[in-house]
Amino acid sequence: MAAKLSSLPLEQIRARYRRRLIVHLCLTAAWLAYAFWIPSCGRIAMPRLPFYLFGGLAVYGLVAYLNWRCPSCGGSFGSAFWRRECPHCGVEFAEPKDPQAAA
Ligand SMILES: [Zn+2]
Secondary structure (H helix, E strand, O other), X not given: OOOOOOOOOXXXXXXXXXXXXXXXXXXXXXXXXXXXXXXXXXXXXXXXXXXXXXXXXXXXXXXXXXXXXXXXXXXXXXXXOOOOEOOOOOOEOOOOOOHHHHO
């Protein structure tokens, strides 16, 4: 399946990538906090604990699957936490270190 490329300007693609990265990192931090808090809060008894953990994991996985995608082509970033460029369409998300050099 060919990737459908967005016609957005590169700056807008990078801004969307940064937003998605922030959401992804916050979501991961929330999932980790939940996964450590649920067993230690004392409100969930052991037989039901796995359901809460796998339920949280399912929600995390679904939101991450929907959010953690290339803003240009929509390709999934998989389990990677950081991308300098899209592995599907090759658009670069990292700003050039020296803007003068890129001009
Ligand atoms: Zn892409």
